[in-house]
Amino acid sequence: xxxxxxxxxxxxxDADDTLWENxxxxxxxxxxxxxxxxxxxxxxxxxxxxxxxEVKNMPDYGFGAMAFTxxxxxxxxxxxxxxxxxxxxxxxxxxxxxxxxILEVGRGLLHNPATPFVGVKETxxxxxxxxxxxxxCFTKGDLLDQGHKLDRSGLRPYFDYIKITSDKTKxxxxxxxxxxxxxxxxxxxxxxxFKSDIAPVLEMGGSGIYIPAENTWQLEKMDEYDHDRLFRLxxxxxxxxxxx
Numbered sequence: 001x002x003x004x005x006x007x008x009x010x011x012x013x014d015a016d017d018t019l020w021e022n023x024x025x026x027x028x029x030x031x032x033x034x035x036x037x038x039x040x041x042x043x044x045x046x047x048x049x050x051x052x053x054e055v056k057n058m059p060d061y062g063f064g065a066m067a068f069t070x071x072x073x074x075x076x077x078x079x080x081x082x083x084x085x086x087x088x089x090x091x092x093x094x095x096x097x098x099x100x101x102i103l104e105v106g107r108g109l110l111h112n113p114a115t116p117f118v119g120v121k122e123t124x125x126x127x128x129x130x131x132x133x134x135x136x137c138f139t140k141g142d143l144l145d146q147g148h149k150l151d152r153s154g155l156r157p158y159f160d161y162i163k164i165t166s167d168k169t170k171x172x173x174x175x176x177x178x179x180x181x182x183x184x185x186x187x188x189x190x191x192x193x194f195k196s197d198i199a200p201v202l203e204m205g206g207s208g209i210y211i212p213a214e215n216t217w218q219l220e221k222m223d224e225y226d227h228d229r230l231f232r233l234x235x236x237x238x239x240x241x242x243x244x
Contacts, residue, residue: 014191015139069106119237
């Protein structure tokens with residue numbers, strides 16, 4: 001047994017870009033939207049405007065494919081010379097066909113196959129077989145979309161507890177710990193976002209395994225730091241050798 005984890009009772013796993021690819025699909029959708037709107041604006045300007053709209057809409061829409069689609073549509077109105085006020089669109093040169101195309105781009109995000117990364121199933125199976133840990137999945141986003149991804153991934157049976165939340169705040173983690181009947185010092189959080197998956201748990205007294213993803217959304221970036229309860233890995237499959 002690795003002495004660093006002798007007091008850990010529960011391992012919490014993020015889902016998107018920890019268990020399967022997600023952000024890369026959003027960036028591909030953004031590029032498709034840029035191609036649809038190229039007659040109005042450069043991709044760089046479109047992307048910058050889209051991010052600003054996403055941040056503005058976050059309190060109302062939250063995270064996920066549907067929130068992103070609504071923001072893409074609002075951005076399309078904006079960059080095509082229009083505006084949205086009180087739910088009404090004015091001044092936009094956007095065509096019906098372009099609206100339909102953007103909606104299809106967004107719909108594509110709702111059908112992410114959520115194919116597990118190499119080694120994910122084997123690692124989760126190994127942790128369950130050890131009998132040492134409660135395994136939980138804690139992910140933020142739209143309830144229906146995240147639930148469908150979990151089903152398509154085939155990973156749902158590996159988890160003892162699954163929670164989909166609007167955001168990963170300390171309050172949300174505290175509520176989760178209460179549901180699981182553990183204190184922060186008994187928790188190990190595994191994820192690709194230092195901001196959402198690692199920092200809150202470290203600050204609360206828990207431990208973290210940080211596995212950076214190939215793509216990271218701007219809003220998830222923060223200054224990273226070292227910590228005596230933080231472990232950095234390159235691949236999900238390295239977890240077993242570290243923990244057991």
